[in-house]
Amino acid sequence: MPKASDNIKIYRNPNGPVVSTVNRRVLEQDGLTFKDIDGTGTLSPVNDWRNSPAERAAAYVKTLSVKEKVAQLFISDWRMAKYPITGPMADLYKDIEKKTDETGILDEGEFRGKTIFGEQYLPGTSPLLKDWFNRHVILRANATPADLADWMNQADAVCEECEHFIPVAAASNSRNENGELVFGMNDAGGVLATWPGTLGIAAAVKGSKIDLVDKFADTIRREWNACGLRKGYMYMADAVTDPRWQRTYGTFGEDPALISEIMAHIIPRIQGSDHGVTEDGVAVTTKHFPGGGARENGFDPHYAAGQWNVYATPGSLETYHLPPFAAAVKAGTSSIMPYYSKPAAAKSAVQHDLAGNTVEMKPYGFAYNKYFIDTMLRGQMGFDGYINSDTGIAHNMAWGVEMLDVPERIGFAVANAGVDIISGLFDNEADMEAYNRDKNGYYETHPLPEGFAKEELTLTDEALDRAVARTLTELFALRMFENPYRDPDEAAHIVATPSD
Secondary structure, three states: OOOHHHOOEEEEOOOOOEEEEOOOOEEEEOOEEEEOOOOOOOOOOOOOOOOOHHHHHHHHOOOOOHHHHHHHHEEEEEOEOOEOOOHHHOOOOOOOOOOEOOOOOEEOOOEEEEEOOEEEEEOOHHHHHHHHOOOEEEEOOOOOHHHHHHHHHHHHHHHHOOOOOOOOEEEEEOOOEOOOOEOOOEOOOOOOOOEOOHHHHHHHHHHOOOHHHHHHHHHHHHHHHHHOOOEEEOOEOOOOOOOOOHHHHHOOOOOHHHHHHHHHHHHHHHHOOOOOOOOOOOEEEEEEEOOOOOEOOOOOOOOHHHOEEOOOOOOHHHHHHHHHHHHHHHOOOOEEEEOOOEEOOOOOOOOEOOOOOEOOOOOOOHHHOHHHHHHHHHHHOOOOOEEEOOOOOOOOOOOOOOOOOHHHHHHHHHHHHOOOEEEOOOOHHHHHHHHHOOOOOHHHHOOOOOOOOHHHHOOOHHHHHHHHHHHHHHHHHOOOOOOOOOOHHHHHHHHOOOOO
């Protein structure tokens, strides 16, 4: 079986996007080439790249089945056959069946076991993509540029075999900084062009000028795009207000004005424009809203002891933590990741939002907190991208909503707070259960958790379509439907650029 990278067909449209395919049908009309994305064999609104990304996404959610749509609500770790899992997670995944596809690129082994994010069963890569229809994965392997491109190409070729085509959206934590590799933070390094860590970059900017950030971001965009990595969990807009916080090293420091200036430069240059992602850009997920630096005793919110954000001084939220996120929104960041933690009203001074209102501090983790996401981030800051939760909120780090079961947590995050994709385990069954409870009279025979309404805890069609349309819009804007494939040799060449 030839690998996908050796079987790519490319069509070039005059004044239009490149269309690349391995085995998907293409359509010819008006001297132009289109990909048959929705499988209709017609130049439908979904297939016509002359329509806007939002228009195409809105049309596609009406075509996709409920099963296909609920599979888009989760993103989780995935593996590359050539790169066994190493580091702190190695023992947890030691029982994965050793099996690959015919090319040796895709890991087709099955896994049953427990990770730090919960217990689950995982199929091989092809069943995940074809049978489960999941498309959002996190790649942590420290792979070569050519191997990254080969993996992306092989996975997308599998996706082209489905009735409805959606490309694989592979996210990664940052890969272009020097430092110790830490799972879940900077999993890979030393392969792509390696700059100082973010604190070092901030220090260099303090001592020089902002164009260092421009060069850094431009390098990231070119290298990641060449490898087929089109979504980065980067960078942190958090202001450090407690130096004991373990994530301090991944920030740009303690100065909100400097962080805001860096956001204004780094996001457009990674994404390709100052108004969102482009076809040669990389989507940025800015984290961790509304600022993870407000730690209680510096404790880590991966654990119960660190579940509170404390604002001990009047105005600290508005003064230190919110401005960098407002700058990221203004710069067009594609998505935002809320932190695990929840606001501590009893331990905090009164805070005001950007409209001067007293902040409502309901004790829900920020991915569940409608006031912070809907009122502040979307309403006051004008954010119109999508919300990508931090990893594990529905199963392990469900601070403030521990009394809810997993389907209720999914419903509360998506339908009530406005989260669009949940990071953690692939739990399509829980997604479907949250959806079915809106239809099957579940709460006629089961008690509602005290203080919650049914419509807050179930996944409605409206909420499901909204969430999926937002993530599809990003993929259409990146032209990943038209041109998901990358040349492994070109990836290696671009990453070897001497000036970088």
